[in-house]
Amino acid sequence: MKRITIYDVAKEADVSLATVSRVINDSNVVREDTKQRVQEAIEKLGYKPNAIAQGLALSKTTTVSIVMSEKLFAYNGKILNGLMDVAKIYNYNIMFHTTSKGISKMQDVIESIIKSHVDGVILFNDNFSEDEMEVLQEYQIPMVVVGSQLAETGIDNVGNVYVNFEQMAYDMVNQLFDKGITDISLVEDKLNLSMMAQLRSGIEKAFTKKGLEFKKYISYDDTYKSSYNFLTDYFKSHKPSQFVFTFRDSQAIALLNTCQEAGYKIPDDCQMVCILNNKYLSMTRPNISTFNIPEYDMGAVSMRLLTKMLVDDDSIKNKDSKQIELGYSFIPKGTTN
Amino acid sequence: MKRITIYDVAKEADVSLATVSRVINDSNVVREDTKQRVQEAIEKLGYKPNAIAQGLALSKTTTVSIVMSEKLFAYNGKILNGLMDVAKIYNYNIMFHTTSKGISKMQDVIESIIKSHVDGVILFNDNFSEDEMEVLQEYQIPMVVVGSQLAETGIDNVGNVYVNFEQMAYDMVNQLFDKGITDISLVEDKLNLSMMAQLRSGIEKAFTKKGLEFKKYISYDDTYKSSYNFLTDYFKSHKPSQFVFTFRDSQAIALLNTCQEAGYKIPDDCQMVCILNNKYLSMTRPNISTFNIPEYDMGAVSMRLLTKMLVDDDSIKNKDSKQIELGYSFIPKGTTN
């Protein structure tokens, strides 16, 4: 079946293709009755403009790329929802790219982004290097990074929507100090290393201010099973810290389960908090304390920012206006007191 | 910055654009030394073919659409991984569409699929109606549905990769009958209604064969919190069934937690199984029995099937060869005996 083109519509409505083009683009110069005729023809033939041809003619694809790690679907679902919803509002299509562990996979993604001529890119943190951002920059592709705060770079046309994890950790540790708690651990999450770095930095700042040194940045294979096995073994010869920061649900739950199975009372013997919130933290006994991070909003704001960058909105001309920090709040549950 | 085009390369290498086109498409008619020259020019200028222009010239975008419900990221992550990995192998780009609850949202998705001129579509079950599939069919867009088995339809150029949930339920119920268990419930999962329908059908067939009637198809708001509240209340005046089928982790865990809190012993007083497996089922006490469903393979096989359909592979000419059933196995854990 040959697809209906603008020519077919033009013939049917007995006008030129330019006129058809005008009505589908809402030009107001076209007379009302011919507009009618054209629209009837479009309806009758079931014409749908070819986005590829439009893209070529306009050098604009109304498509944006989203790049995220393939391990993180489950955790970034809400951010994705925010992104998709706003993209839908602005009629942007989404090209979806995943990066895997393998060497230089991000290169391939960038290659296909460039070839595809997408209008903009959303990058999830922890997937790329500064070099890779620079490549995108060379091609003048607007991009926004969602997740954690970017380090200062020479790159200036990049948006950034983030939560201040450093502050989060800093404040919480200070509160712990006030309660006399100084035996504090941070469990590494290998899937979110940039966020880890910021949490660690926040903790270290608080320690330094207090005249202490932070030593318990703990790293082990952090799937649930590995964590569980490691910690089960660990607690045979060690006590848990007074307070433990974990990042993902699996890590928190592994800690909770192993602690309890080792005979420790939660939160009396060990308090813990899981940075990323989700429903699973409410399925344990006790429920795990966490933070309310505006994930959906992070996605929605990111996409909205990107659309503004795509139309060169005046309100985001300078660099600072593209750095958007979103708030968060602590949700105390059963693993802290 | 003007993007480098094939003209720029042609000028640089002092050949015509036709020759450049030939070398990037690996035509073997071009002489070795000019090929060299062209490749050097490409390298020097950093030329990347414009996929949009290629798409227009070839009527082929090397892009496939994936359509899934926005509620299901977290659960279909592995299927997505399978899809993406195979797509990457075949150099297909992915357009990602989500459907939400709102009325006729799928219409919009279809509209954008048609306009985008993607080469094919992967549909997750429970997102669309037969009518909507027919629209895609009219446009000759190859599609494969992944998840559960499609009902017989007039549509014949559609692939289908699925697990036989009906058989799964049928077999398990017969095994329960053998053990003398007949008090069996199935908890509805509103996010996966087509799979529910098949499970229910399997259970009903087993019951009918036994001369019994299946009555306990249980439906309530099935988020974790709602389930939890509902069941907590329910168990104040009811006993649990001898055996309960749940579909998602939240439902299983809600049941497990409320049962235990109501004083019932698992699995002695109530056995349960969760159809979809994930790590959270191993975080509860006892661990929840489940099925090993080849999710990654479902994605990988689906995408591979689609690529075959896109090149009109002979091996999938007839309808049956596009219906691919994948196996599964039962994973007994602590909630069954």
Added chain:
DNA sequence: TTGTATGCGTTATCAT
């Protein structure tokens, strides 16, 4: 207000 002609960056069909 409408039509004509050109360009967007490729591929493919002709010639040469």
Added chain:
DNA sequence: ATGATAACGCATACAA
């Protein structure tokens, strides 16, 4: 083996 040229389907500057 290479080059000129016509598509592909649309938007738009320019003419009428």
